[in-house]
Amino acid sequence: MLAEYGVVFAWAAVIGVVIFFLAAVIGIGGGILLALVRTSSAPGARWVAIALVEGVRNTPLMVLLLWIHYGLPSIVPLQLSPFQSGVVGLGACSAAYFSEVFRAGIASVDGGQRDAARALGFSRGSAVRRIVLPQAIRHMLPALTNTLIMVWKATSILSLLGIPELTRVASRVTQETARPFQAYAIASAAYISVSLGIIFALRRLERRARGKVRSS
Amino acid sequence: MSLDATAMLDALVVVLPGLVWTVAIAALALACSLIVGITLSFVRISIGSLAGRIVAVLTGALRSVPELPMIFAIYFGLPEIGLQLGAATCGVIALSTIGAAHVAEILRSGYLAVPAGQSEVARALGLSIPRAWRRVLFPQIRRHVMPPIVNLATELIKSTTLLAAIGLPEIANRANTYAGSSFRYFEAFTIIALVFIALITPLSLWARKLEPTPP
Numbered sequence: 101m102l103a104e105y106g107v108v109f110a111w112a113a114v115i116g117v118v119i120f121f122l123a124a125v126i127g128i129g130g131g132i133l134l135a136l137v138r139t140s141s142a143p144g145a146r147w148v149a150i151a152l153v154e155g156v157r158n159t160p161l162m163v164l165l166l167w168i169h170y171g172l173p174s175i176v177p178l179q180l181s182p183f184q185s186g187v188v189g190l191g192a193c194s195a196a197y198f199s200e201v202f203r204a205g206i207a208s209v210d211g212g213q214r215d216a217a218r219a220l221g222f223s224r225g226s227a228v229r230r231i232v233l234p235q236a237i238r239h240m241l242p243a244l245t246n247t248l249i250m251v252w253k254a255t256s257i258l259s260l261l262g263i264p265e266l267t268r269v270a271s272r273v274t275q276e277t278a279r280p281f282q283a284y285a286i287a288s289a290a291y292i293s294v295s296l297g298i299i300f301a302l303r304r305l306e307r308r309a310r311g312k313v314r315s316s
Numbered sequence: 317m318s319l320d321a322t323a324m325l326d327a328l329v330v331v332l333p334g335l336v337w338t339v340a341i342a343a344l345a346l347a348c349s350l351i352v353g354i355t356l357s358f359v360r361i362s363i364g365s366l367a368g369r370i371v372a373v374l375t376g377a378l379r380s381v382p383e384l385p386m387i388f389a390i391y392f393g394l395p396e397i398g399l400q401l402g403a404a405t406c407g408v409i410a411l412s413t414i415g416a417a418h419v420a421e422i423l424r425s426g427y428l429a430v431p432a433g434q435s436e437v438a439r440a441l442g443l444s445i446p447r448a449w450r451r452v453l454f455p456q457i458r459r460h461v462m463p464p465i466v467n468l469a470t471e472l473i474k475s476t477t478l479l480a481a482i483g484l485p486e487i488a489n490r491a492n493t494y495a496g497s498s499f500r501y502f503e504a505f506t507i508i509a510l511v512f513i514a515l516i517t518p519l520s521l522w523a524r525k526l527e528p529t530p531p
Contacts, residue, residue, distance in 0.1 A: 158516040159509045160474035163488060170495065171505035249380060256382035260481060267385045274392055281396065284389035288381045295380035 102282055105273050112269035113290045116255045119187060119265065120294075123251055126191030131198025138203055149199075156196035161257050165189040169261055186258040194251045201247055205240030206232065238309050245302040249295050256291070266290050323500040327507045330494040335511070337486040341407050341479065342472040348412035349468070353419025360420060361427055371420070378417035383475045386410040391482045403484040411475055418468055426461035427453075459526075466523035470516045477512075487511060 137149040156164065169185035172178055180188065209232050217227035259268035270287040274280045360371045387410040394401055401409075430453055438448035480489035487508050495504035 154517060154520070155509075155513055158470070158513045158520060160477040160488070160512055162477045162480070163505060163509050163512060166488070166492070167502075167505040167509055171502040174499070174501040253380065253382040256384040257478065259384065267382070267388070270385060271388055271392075274388075278396075280389060280392040284385045284393065287385050288389075291382055291385070292377050292380045 102273060102277060102279065102286065105277075105283075105286075108269055108273065109266065109286055109290065112264055112266045112287075113294070115263065116252075116265040116290075117294060119183075119190065119255050119258060119263070120252045122187045123190035123194050123255070124248060126187070127194025127198045127247075127251060130191065130195030131200075131202055134195060134199035135202035135206065138199065139206060153196045153199050156192055157200070161189065161193050161254055162260060164193060165257065165261060182258075182261040182263050186261050186263050190251065190254055190258065193254065194247065197247050197250065198244075201240050201243045202236075204243065205236040208239040209235045234309075238306075241302060241306045241309070245299060248298050248302070252294055252298060253291065320500060320503055323498065323503040324507050326498070327491060327494050327500060327504040328511075331487045331490045331504075331508055331511065334485055334487040334490040335515075337404065337479075337484060338473060338476045338515075341404060341411070341476050341484075341486070342469065344408045345411035345415055345472050345476075346469050348408065349415030349419045349472075350465075352412065352416035354423065356416060356420035357423035357427070360424055375417040375420045378414055379421060381414065383411060383414055384478050384481065386414060387478055387482060403479060403482045406482065407476065407479040407484060411472055415468060415472060419465070422461050422464045422468070423457070426457040429460045430456045463523045463526045466519055466526065470519045470523070473516055473519075474512070 134149050134153055137145050138153070140146060165185060168189045169180065169182065173180075213235065214227050214232055217231040218224065222230065255265055256267040259265055259271070262268065264272075266287040270283040273283040277283070356371050356375060360368045360375075362368075387407060390410045391401075391403065391406040394406070434452055434456065435448055438452040439445070443451065476486055477488040479486055480492065483489070491504040491508045495501040498504075
C-alpha cells in the first residue's frame, strides 16, 4: 500500500475541501442573488440573469476554467493564479446551479402563503423572510445536498490547472510509484468520505429545520 | 490583443471535427449507462436481499466519485493488468460506470414516486403482472425519470471534455492545440463554450419541458 503517501493525500484533501468551501460560499451567495434577480420584475436584469445562468450551466466546467485562466488574460490584463481561477470558475459554476435550486425552492411555496402574510400585515421583506423562505429551505434541502456534492466532485477538474488536490496528487503518486489503481482508489475513498460528510451535515440541518417547524 | 473574428472562425473550423467524438462518446456512454443502470435498478427493487443492498452501496459510492479520477484510473490502470485500451474506449467505460449508478438511482426514485396502490389496483382489475407494468406502472415511471435522464445526457456531453486530458482529440483538446499554436486563447475557448451552449441548451430546455408541473 501507499502508506508513506498518507500525509500527501491528507493535504490534498484539505486543499480540495478549502476550495470546495470557498466555491460553495460564492455559489450560495451568487445563487441567491441570481435567483432574486431572476424572479424580479425588472425585465432587463432578469434576462441578463437567465442568460448568465443558462450559459454557465450549459458550458463544461473545464471549458469555463480554460476560458478564465488562459482565454481572458489574452484579451484583458488580468492574470489570475491557478487557485484564483479555480475558485472563481467553480464558484461561478456553482452559483448558476444553486440559483436553479433556490428558484425551484421559492416556486415550490404556494403564492397564497405570501399573499396571506401580506394580508396579515407582514411587510414584503418580512413575508419573504419569515413565511416563504423557511418553507422554501425545507423543500430544497435534498437538491442543496446534491448540488453541494456536485461542487465537491467538480473540485477534481481543478487538477487540470495544476492545483495539488486529490486527483492531481493521485496522478503524481501514480508517476512515482506506478500504482495507478491504488492511488486513484485512495483519492476516490477520500471523495466518497467527504461526500458522506456533506450528506450527514445536511441531514442534521434538515432534522433541525423540521424540529423548529414542529415546535412553532 | 483584441478579439479577432477570423481567428474565431478558424478555431471553429479546427474544433468542429472533434464534435464527432463528443457526440459519439456521450451517446455510447448514455446507452451503456441505461442498459447497466436498468439492470441494477431491477436488482435493487425486486431482490430485497443481499444483492439489492450491495447494489445500493455500490451505486451510492459510485455517485460520489468524480469522473476525472475514474477516467485516469481506467486509462492508466488497465494496462497494469495487461489491457491496453484507447482513450475513447476508456472514456466510455469510465463515464458509463458512473452514469449507470446515476440511472439506477433515477429509476429507483421514479419507481418509488408511483404509489404502491397503483400496482395493487391494476392487479385487482385483472391485469397480469407484465401487463400491469406495461400499461400502468411504466407510463407513470417514465414521466418521472425522463427529465433527470435528459439532464444526465447533458452531464455526459459536458464530461466528454475531460477526455481531452487523456489525449482524445475532442473539441476541448482541439481548441487547446489551436490556441497553443496560434496564441488565440480567448477566441478558441470562447468558440468551444458557444459550441457547447448550442449543443446543450436545446437538451436542457427539453428537460425543463418534460418536468411534471406541480398541481
